Structure formats: C-alpha cells, structure tokens
Amino acid sequence: MMNCIFNARTSRYLPQQLAATAENYETENFHYDHSTNSLDCKLLTKNPYCSYFQQIYPTIINEHELNNDMLNVIHSYTNSHANECYMKTNLNLLSANFDDIDWLYVNKLRSLIRGLNQSNLKHVYYRGLTLSDKEIQYYLDKMNECYYTNSFLSFTIDRLLIYSGNSIIILKTDNSSELAKKNLANIWKWSANTEEKEALLAVGTKLKVISVH
DSSP states (O other): OOOEEOSTTTGGGSOTHHHHOSSOEEOSSEEEETTTTEEEEOOBSSOTTGGGOOOOSOSOBOGGGOOHHHHHHHHHHHOTTTOSHHHHHHHHHHTTOGGGOOHHHHHHHHHHHHHBOOSOOOSEEEEEEOOOHHHHHHHHHTTTOEEEOSSOEEEESOGGGSOOSSEEEEEEOTTOOHHHHTTEEEOGGGSSOGGGOEEEEOTTOEEEOOOOO
C-alpha cells in the first residue's frame, strides 16, 4: 500500500530473494521492479494474516487501564528515530515475509488498537503517502470493491499534518459498523510524537475504495 525502495536499510526486512534477482519479481503481495529497486504493494483481496492473529490483551481496555507493556508497544512503534520497529514490522507485513515477522509484537499492537475503548473517533482521517503509477492503478482497479490492509497504517485527524507525498487517503468512518471501528484507535496521547495527532489502523482491516481522483 505504499511504494518501497529496496536498499541497504530496508533489505534486512524484505525477502532475501530480492537481493539475488536480476529481473522483475512478482508475488500475490507485491511487484518488484528491478530497474528502480522498488516494491509496488498490491491491494489484497484475501486476508493472509488471519491464522496468525491472536488477542493478547483484554478485548476492552479503558484508557486508564493502559499498563507499561501496552504503552511501550505504542512508543516503540511511533518512535522511529530511536528504533526501526515501525520499519521492520510493516516491511515484513507488506512483503508477506512471514518467517521474520515478530508476531508477538504485531498481535500486541493489533490487540491494543482493537481493545481500546474510545468514544472520540472522528468521522474523517487523513493519510499522506507516495504511490507509484502502478499502485495508483491498483486503486483504480479496486473501485467500489474491498481490500485488506497489508500493514499498520498511520492516519491523522488534521489534514494539514499529513506526509507530503503525491497522494492522500481519506478514511471515512461515519458509515462504518461498530465492529469495523474496532480496527482504529486514536493513539496520539501516548505517541512519541503527540503533535502528529495520530490514529492507527490495524493490519488486516477490510476497506472499500469509494473514489480515486
């Protein structure tokens, strides 16, 4: 769901066969362009993560019940300047590099998102990103259809705070069921970067493409 460059830093968290190939490489999850060393992430019609998911934390977590372990999970993910937890987690998930995924961490973060009991979810969230032409076409091909997210996705409640890429995803929740909303949590209170007004969407969330323009 985002264009990724295969380089010395990211290669540790991507399938090893990419380092050995001298041509384009394609899986159900991504297309690798050897000429640009970039991965174009596909929109998944099936959820490949289901069998790995576990609920680690209670299914209902009030904000005052957050403990140090839970807070460390959020801080590790959002403090990308101090560690590569964010990069490792999402690149492993994006490329379906299942053997290297830290499933305990993934399930802790997903359980936390789904368990947080919040009544302050917004009707609209924003995400700025850079998409390749091929990835934009993936969205066009999915018009009025559903897909599953292939990583954790960061959104913000303030459009002025988005990453300045070439695309914006607008996530609307007003017509979503309460069950669907469990996959989204406002986390900026406990983030390493509170000024970003961040919300997190869980990996494996089912979304529908309403429009692309």
